[in-house]
Amino acid sequence: MLFKGINNQSIEFKITNYQFPEITDCGYDSNWLMVFVKVKSNFGDWEATDPSLLVSDLKEIVEWFEKLSNNNQIDSDSLWFMEPNLEFQLIKNQSDLKTVRITFDMELRPKNPDNSKKYFVDCEMDNEELKRVVKELTKQLESFPERATE
Numbered sequence: 001m002l003f004k005g006i007n008n009q010s011i012e013f014k015i016t017n018y019q020f021p022e023i024t025d026c027g028y029d030s031n032w033l034m035v036f037v038k039v040k041s042n043f044g045d046w047e048a049t050d051p052s053l054l055v056s057d058l059k060e061i062v063e064w065f066e067k068l069s070n071n072n073q074i075d076s077d078s079l080w081f082m083e084p085n086l087e088f089q090l091i092k093n094q095s096d097l098k099t100v101r102i103t104f105d106m107e108l109r110p111k112n113p114d115n116s117k118k119y120f121v122d123c124e125m126d127n128e129e130l131k132r133v134v135k136e137l138t139k140q141l142e143s144f145p146e147r148a149t150e
Helices: 055-069 127-143
Strands: 002-004 010-018 032-041 044-054 078-080 086-093 098-104 119-125
Touching: 002 119, 010 119, 010 127, 032 055, 032 119, 044 055, 055 078, 055 086, 055 127, 119 127
Parallel strands: none
Antiparallel strands: 002 010, 010 032, 032 044, 078 086, 086 098, 098 119
């Protein structure tokens, strides 16, 4: 799926597989997802793949964007995860337009990153665009259901 950033920036975001497709009976190892990003940003362009999210994290992202698309209250303006590679942050919240900052850290940054810099893309989204994001992320989630939960 594609997140459309401000000033022609973009993020291709795709779940490519489970980190351990052969392990289906362990709550954590069975549910780590390989995240691929292709980023075009003011900080440069790069691609990276890393097991950065659990299936439950992806569900949380879908629910967060769904609440935003319906102008419902969200529990937090920021979503971050056990692996600190990706963060979603609501930085502007109007009823008809939201600005979400997607920040990349650790393994999802460019190769040889400048550790003094933050790498992010800001995306302005109206409710229709937010609903498109929910639909596309849900489709990815359906391809990678939660497996063992213990």
